[in-house]
Amino acid sequence: MTTESLGVGHVVKSESPTIPPTNHTSSQVVASTIPDERAMGERILDVRDFSVDYGWGESAVRAVDGVDVHLDRSMVLGIAGESGSGKSTLVYAITRLLRAPGVITSGEARFNLGSNEDGEHVIDLVTASERELRSLRWSSISVVLQSALSALNPVVRVGAQFEQVLRAHRRDMSKVERRARAAELLGLVDLDEDRLDRYPHELSGGQRQRIMIALALALDPQLVIMDEPTTALDVVTQREIISELFELRSRFGFAMIFITHDLSLLTELADEIVVMYAGALVERATARELYEAPRHPYTLGLLDSFPPMHGERTELTGIPGSPPDLAHLPTGCSFHPRCPFAMARCAIETPPLIEIEGSGRSVACWLQVVDAGAAVPVELSRVSASNASPSERVTEVSS
Amino acid sequence: MTDEMTTSVQLAARNLTRHFSVRTPGRLFNAKRVVRAVDDISLDLVTGEVVAVVGESGSGKSVLARMLARIVTPTSGDLVLQGTPIAIKSKRTLDYASQVQLVLQDPFASMNPVHRMSHNLLRPLLIHGASKSDAPAMAEAALRRVSLEPPSRFLESYPHELSGGQLQRVSIARALCIQPKVLLADEPISMLDVSVRLGVLNLLRGLCDNERLAILYITHDIASARYIADSMIVMYAGQVVEQSRGTSLVDEPTHPYTQLLIASVPDPSDPTRDTPPTGERAQATIAEKGCRFSPRCPHVMDRCREEEPPAFIVGEDHSSKCWLYADHETAVEVALPTRRKEGETATT
Numbered sequence: 001m002t003t004e005s006l007g008v009g010h011v012v013k014s015e016s017p018t019i020p021p022t023n024h025t026s027s028q029v030v031a032s033t034i035p036d037e038r039a040m041g042e043r044i045l046d047v048r049d050f051s052v053d054y055g056w057g058e059s060a061v062r063a064v065d066g067v068d069v070h071l072d073r074s075m076v077l078g079i080a081g082e083s084g085s086g087k088s089t090l091v092y093a094i095t096r097l098l099r100a101p102g103v104i105t106s107g108e109a110r111f112n113l114g115s116n117e118d119g120e121h122v123i124d125l126v127t128a129s130e131r132e133l134r135s136l137r138w139s140s141i142s143v144v145l146q147s148a149l150s151a152l153n154p155v156v157r158v159g160a161q162f163e164q165v166l167r168a169h170r171r172d173m174s175k176v177e178r179r180a181r182a183a184e185l186l187g188l189v190d191l192d193e194d195r196l197d198r199y200p201h202e203l204s205g206g207q208r209q210r211i212m213i214a215l216a217l218a219l220d221p222q223l224v225i226m227d228e229p230t231t232a233l234d235v236v237t238q239r240e241i242i243s244e245l246f247e248l249r250s251r252f253g254f255a256m257i258f259i260t261h262d263l264s265l266l267t268e269l270a271d272e273i274v275v276m277y278a279g280a281l282v283e284r285a286t287a288r289e290l291y292e293a294p295r296h297p298y299t300l301g302l303l304d305s306f307p308p309m310h311g312e313r314t315e316l317t318g319i320p321g322s323p324p325d326l327a328h329l330p331t332g333c334s335f336h337p338r339c340p341f342a343m344a345r346c347a348i349e350t351p352p353l354i355e356i357e358g359s360g361r362s363v364a365c366w367l368q369v370v371d372a373g374a375a376v377p378v379e380l381s382r383v384s385a386s387n388a389s390p391s392e393r394v395t396e397v398s399s
Numbered sequence: 400m401t402d403e404m405t406t407s408v409q410l411a412a413r414n415l416t417r418h419f420s421v422r423t424p425g426r427l428f429n430a431k432r433v434v435r436a437v438d439d440i441s442l443d444l445v446t447g448e449v450v451a452v453v454g455e456s457g458s459g460k461s462v463l464a465r466m467l468a469r470i471v472t473p474t475s476g477d478l479v480l481q482g483t484p485i486a487i488k489s490k491r492t493l494d495y496a497s498q499v500q501l502v503l504q505d506p507f508a509s510m511n512p513v514h515r516m517s518h519n520l521l522r523p524l525l526i527h528g529a530s531k532s533d534a535p536a537m538a539e540a541a542l543r544r545v546s547l548e549p550p551s552r553f554l555e556s557y558p559h560e561l562s563g564g565q566l567q568r569v570s571i572a573r574a575l576c577i578q579p580k581v582l583l584a585d586e587p588i589s590m591l592d593v594s595v596r597l598g599v600l601n602l603l604r605g606l607c608d609n610e611r612l613a614i615l616y617i618t619h620d621i622a623s624a625r626y627i628a629d630s631m632i633v634m635y636a637g638q639v640v641e642q643s644r645g646t647s648l649v650d651e652p653t654h655p656y657t658q659l660l661i662a663s664v665p666d667p668s669d670p671t672r673d674t675p676p677t678g679e680r681a682q683a684t685i686a687e688k689g690c691r692f693s694p695r696c697p698h699v700m701d702r703c704r705e706e707e708p709p710a711f712i713v714g715e716d717h718s719s720k721c722w723l724y725a726d727h728e729t730a731v732e733v734a735l736p737t738r739r740k741e742g743e744t745a746t747t
Contacts, residue, residue: 082592083563205456234455234619239663261593267667291667305593307600307626309649309666316626318597322562338594 043112044223044255045071045094050107052086052093061326063089063102065279068353073222074249076256078270078287080263080302082323086279087259091225095141096125096133113140114222139169142216144209146228151212152200158211159196165218185214189244206237213245217252225257230265242269263299264306267291275299278324278334281353285361293382295356295363297339300379333366341367341377408479409580409613410444410467410499415476417462436462437473438637444581444613449604451616451628453660459637460617464585467615468501481580497527500574504586506566510558517554520573527577541576542569544610545602564595571602575612582606583615588623600627621660625649630716633657636691644716653719655696690722698723 052064064086071077081087092098094109104126113121113136123132145151153161162182166173173181183193189210200208209229216224226245230238246269249256260266266273267287275283275290275298283296294300301319321338324330330337336346345366353364367376417437437459444450444467454460465471467478469491478485480498503509510519520538529537535554542550545568558566567587574582584603588596604627606612618624624631625646632642633656641654652658686693686704693703702722711724718730 082594235621235663236455236659262665263593264667265665268665302593305597307597307622308668309622309625309661309664310668313626313646315601316597318601319594320598322564322595323592 042072043070044073045109045111047094047109048107050090050109051105052089052098053103053105055101056103063279063326064093067281069274071255071257073255074253075272076258076270078266078273079257079259079276080261080266080273081276082261084323084326085276087276088227091227091257091259094125095143095225138165138221139219140221141223141225142221143225143227144212144216144229146231152208154200157196158198158200162215162218165215169219185218188217188248189214205233206241209233209241217248220252221254223255227259231260263302278329279326280334281364282335283363289361295368295380296365297341297380298335408443408445409481411479412467413441413477415440415463415466416474417466417471418474435637437466440639442632444615446613447607447611448629449607449614449616449627450630450632451618451624452632452634453618453621453624454634455619458634460634461585464501464583464615464617468499468583469495493527497577498579499581499583500579501583501585502570502574502587505590506563506570507558509570510566512558515554516556516569520554520576523573523577537576541572544575545572547572563591564598567591567599568602581613585617589619603627621649622664633660636685638691639720640692641719647714647717653713653724654721655698656692
C-alpha cells in the first residue's frame, strides 16, 4: 500500500491482492529463516535482546528484560500481560516515546521502511536521531493510546487536531484538502463529518477511540501500535471497534501490535501472541496454539482466569498470589512463587526462552526442557488441534 | 424481627426510579431535559445469594447501587430493609449503613492514601460503636475473613504499598468489619489484574455461601456474572430488559440486547464464529418513546417504536422486556426471580 491509495478524494474500494486476508488460524507467522542476517524481507520490525530500566545505578528497576519480538508486514502481534509486566514500556521504548527515568539499556529495534532500487531501508530505532524519528513517527509508525480522553486535546475541536497533524506532515495540502481528508478519515471509522466541529468531551468513549484510530491512520502508517485501545469500553463497543479495525487493516494492510491484558480477546484477533511476565517473555506462539495448548504455567493460569460463557459452572482457581514487585523480583524464574508446578530448580535458575523444535513457538519454563528431567504436566502438554505436530520435542537453542 | 426474616429477603427495592434533569446548552432557553438513569427497578437481595446486575456504562447500574446504599436519593420508589420500610427521602441513618455496605470499583481511590490500613479499617468500627479496645481485634478478624494473612502486616501498610487485589480485599474487609447483612459490590474486579480477579470473585462467593451475606454484584462483564450469580439482571438505559434465576439468561438469551451483549464477548473457544451485527453503529441513541433499545435492535417492529413492552415470561423464572414475546404471559408486577418466604412484605 502506498500513500496515494489513501490520498485525498481517492477512497480505495478494491482490496490489494498483495494483502492477505485476516486469518486468525493461519500459520503464516511461523518464523521464516532469514538467509542474510541483515536483510529483513517481509519483516517490518525486528527487536532483539531489548532491555529497559527505570532509574539508574543501584536503584534501577528492570522493566523489560532481554526481549526478542518480531513482526511481519500486515500481521498482528498480540502482547499480553498484566499491569507491570512491561508490555507498554516495551513498545514505548521501541518507538522511543519513553521518557526519563526510563532508559533503554540494551538491544536493537530494526524497523524496515520498505525496499527501493538501493535495497532495503532499515532503521535501528534505538540509535535513530531525533530528526529521523520525527519523520518516522505518525507517518510510518503510529500509536493509539488507551485513554482517548486524555490523548485528545480537550480544548481543541476534533477537526483542528486532524488539521495539526496534516499540516505538520503533508505540507503540500491546502486547507480545503485537509478538511476533506479529515472527513474521509472519519468516514473510515463510521463517524459523520459533523464530529469535526465537536470537542472531545461532547463525544462518547467509543467515538473518541474511533477518532484516535482515524488520527493514527491519517498518514497511512505501516505499523500501528494499539495500547489497550478498548479496555475502557463496553464489550459491544469493543466488538464494533475491533471489527472496524480489522476491516481497515485488510484494506490498507498495516501491521499491528496489539497490547492488552485480555488474553481471550487476543486469541481472537492476533496472528501471533507473546506473553510477558515481570518484564520477560514467557511464551510465544500462534494465537490458536497458545489458546489450545499453552506451554507455560502462567499462560495456562491466565487462560483459566476467564470464566467461560458455556457449560457447567465449576470453581476456577486462577493464579494464586499477586504479580511481583519489579524492584524485588524472586530469584530464578519470576513466576515460581505462584506456579503450581514449581520445582527446586525454578527458585535458583532463570529458565531461558527456548524454542520447541519444529513448531516455531517458544517458552521459558524448566518443565519444557527435556534434560531438566521433569515430567511435563498433562495440562501443559496438550496438543493443539489445529496444528498438531506429533514429534514435538524440546531442545535448547539459546539463552 | 423474627428468625425467618434473617434467612430471607434482606433488602427489597420496589419501583426504584431516579431521574436527573440536565440543561442542554444551546437549546432554546437552555431547555431542561430529563435523563431517566434508573427507571422502575425492583429487586430482592436475599441471604446467601448473589444477584448480578449486568449493563454497559451509562445503563444506570451504579446509580442503582448508590440508591440501594442510600447515597443517591431516589426520585420515587420504596426500600424495605429486613421488613421495615425506609423513608427514602430522609437522610441515611447509621443503622441503615451498618446493615448495607458498598464496595467501590477503584480501591486506590476509595482508600485514604495518607493513612495506614489500620486507620481505614478502624474508623468505620469506631463510628459504628465498637469500643477502642475491641476495634483492633475486630479489624484483624475482618482481614482474616478476606484471606489477608498475617493481618498485622496489612494493618501497618499504606495503600500504595499494596497491590490492587490486596487493596480491594481490604476494602471488602472494611465493608465487612461492621457485620453488615447486605454487600453492594460495584464493579469490584474491573480495575484488578486478570490473574487476581478470580480470587476476589471466589471470595465474594465464599462470603455469600459461608457467611450468608446478601450480595449485589454489579458488572459489565457478563462472564464473571455468570460465574458467581444466583440470579441475573441485564440493564439497558436504566431499565431491566431481561432477568433470570440462575444462568438461563446467558445460556438462552431472549432479549435482543442480551443476545448482542453475549455475542460481543470474546470467545476463543469458537474460532469460526462470525462477528455479530451490532445494530445501529455506536450512536446508541435511546428512544424517547417505545422500547429504549429499538433504535439498535435488529428485530425492531413498528410496535416497538410506539409502545414500551412489559416484561413477558419466557421461561421458568425468566422474563424479557421485548415485544417478540408478546404471545407469552406478562410477568406480574413483582416479577423477581428470587425466593420469597411467606408472610414477608413483598410490595408496599
